Amino acid sequence: MNINISINGKPHTINTQEDTPLLWVIRDIVGLTGTKFGCGVSQCGACSVLLDGKLTKSCSVPVSYALDKQVFTIEGSSKNLEILRQTWSENNVPQCGYCQSGQLIAATALLDTITNPTDQDIDKAMSGNICRCGTYTRIKKAIHQAVALKNKADE
Amino acid sequence: MSNIQKIDRRNFVKLFGLASGGIILGCTATTVEKKFKPAIDSDFFEPNLFVQIDTSGTVTLIASRSEMGQGIRTSLASAIADELEADWQYVKVKQATGHEKYGNQNTDGSRSVRTRLEPMRKMGAAAKMMLISAAAQKWKIAEKDCKAENHFIVNTLNNDKLFYGDLVALASELEVPNQTKIELKKVADFKYIGKTLKSVDLKEFTTGTATYGIDIRIPNMQFAAVARCPVAFGSVKSFKKNKAAQVSGVSQIIELQRLTPPIGKFFGMLGGVAVVANTTWAAFQGKLALDIDWNLGENVSFDTEKFKQTLTERVRKRGKLVPGGNGNVNSAFKQANQIVEATYHVPFLAHAPMEVPNATAWFQKDKIEVWAPVQDPQTARSELAHFFEIPIENITIHVTFLGGGFGRKSKSDFVVEAVAISKKINAPVQVVWTREDDIQHSFYHATSAQYLKGSLDKQGNVTGWLQRVGFPSIVSSFKPLSDYASGFELGQGFTKPIYQLPNFRLENVKAEANLRIGWLRSVVHIHSGFGNNSFVDELAYAAKKDPVQFHLDLLKKETNNVKLAPLQYNSNRMMDVLNQTAKMANWGKKLPKNHGLGVAIHYSFYSYVATIVEVSVIDKKVKLENVFTTIDCGLALNKDNIKNQLEGATMFGMSLAMHGKISTKDGAVEQHNFFDYQMARMQDAPNINIHIMDKMHEPPTGVGEPGVPVMAPAICNAIFNATGQRVRSLPLTDVGFL
């Protein structure tokens, strides 16, 4: 069947089963490969996207769930994501880089919802994202720095 | 190393598809010292490292290693850029495809930096000299009145400047300076080497545009998933395809025969049933819908719990003597004031890189093209040539970014699968493993058992050390019936103890392999690091001595007048890293209730590492509070990258200590995915403090792996310090900790 979804503000009409997970529609049908596959069972966060602003593991929701919703992926751009990209780079966070799309999306969701996250807030917000290379301490630092940058810009 | 030479432009374009023009240099670097000069004429030149400077000023390094998160591309580029006096923003790295022209590309053993550094520097220096000559010609002044500075050649007489890009046309006409005339910079003048440098791939990594193997998309490509026998080396008896064929998007279902390589070579593939479809998801669904009757084969009785008992019994009895011991442990034991005995155990482990194994292949009559995240493209290439009977020069392997490797992606079974399927369906195909496939069909890090017996004299000095080890050998993956750990494996931390032991004996016991065995980040050092450091801690406790001091006493002081070869083990360096770590950790400080400190040291891949871990243990819940690690890795090429590697090793070592366990029942792996094969997460991450010793005059040594082996013993020793409970069998979650 034909399904209409919007990814990063762009409309797409897709011919697929409505129970196909959103992840595979994004990767294999639309062709945006920044969103990654890591586990397929909601355990690793590599597939994280925002659905109407809400952090979602795209491997575990059917594409039908995204009907009439805005899908935001790592290929998109938002104020918070850009700040995070900057502090991610400043802290040289990525190692293999594979999990970082998901980490950045999860961190964007955090910054979108909590103005001044504590360490505990970060632990909680990022607990769904595995980094096998172990870049956690840098991610935490980059998030704190992004918050500081943002607050400075807002002053 | 042979001379640096100019590369014919047409060849260069053919090899790399880069725009021609500018200076193109190449040189040959070998990872192994050649004992015999090949009998070829002196013009013979097979470069494997390349650098191009084009008219836009862009400096492109052709990297001959696979990128897998160890930042090698960046580190090697920094060496060229430094000697070239390049501006970092003009530096780019391109990955070489798998071809023997580019030298040994196998990324393992933390060797990359060690063997490539000097050739990289020399090429940078040679290019700089050519640019200087070109500028001198243009200005009609002497070369000595020119200097290179941040992508410009400066006329020191009048401060005129010429941009590199504007000089390359002229420079490319010049001869490459004679090898003997190439002068390298002094350590004090380094601008990038040993400094903090950003990865050259940051933009791609933070925008989702880095292309990993799984992201390859080529026209008319199909996706495939493979069902493999749950028991290692089992085969398909029969299967029904109707249900799978009905899955929307599934186009073909084909049987894959197991491919067994000739003894001593490659890895082959397991075989099974492949489902081909138009999306990854459809292929996964089709695979789940298959109804397969398996021939489970002889490994069906393999049960890791029983095997642990078997190995434990074997190490309690006498094993095969490993040559290289000294003294006589039995007489030491007879005269001992105290005897300490312990048996340690490490389970099987899987690498679980975030990017699952995958490969894209296109088999076309007489040639094969592959895009894959492989650590060892050349072995993959010979393997394909062997199995598919295609001349090796008609096989191209494009190495993509690797979403983690840790040793898994140096075995190219997943590449062989992709090619086999492409051949059968006559179309390009991408094979993607599910996470369950990855966990259940890995080349596992072997399980081990070790028995240690040590003796102490009245003063608490160690007088005897007997160590018996047993673990299935990696060699079994190349050569069936290899039932004992091999010499190269025992060489990783067992045969040559770093401690001064007046009486030392090592024995090897039988350990057959019933799973595919492979290497995993730091390999056998995981066993030796755990056994040695746990036992030293036990001995220190028995001797009523401070563990750090006890380690120091066991290390032999080198006197200054002993000349050591550059890569020879030097106890003083080990003592230095330990002292430094103890200082950082404030060893001996008063600890809060329920806290404990544990220490471990290990020498691997020519690097010296000491780690102190502070844990808190409350109601069996272990929390890593702080980790202090010092490394001496010789010349530290890119400090921030080394720190990042050691932070990563900390988490990797922590994951394996806390949760890492692959077990089998009736021959089949019991774990499935990250819910039952767990990884440390953000909330588990301790404060990590890394110190890198300033050893700019020593050759660079490994950084990707040496941080791993210390973690498990340091954590267990800290738990003992906090609770009095000794953990001798990993992982911690298996012995009641959380």
Ligand code: FES
């Ligand atoms: S792939 Fe979706 S959470 Fe892992």
Ligand code: FES
């Ligand atoms: S950077 Fe490699 S998995 Fe996170």
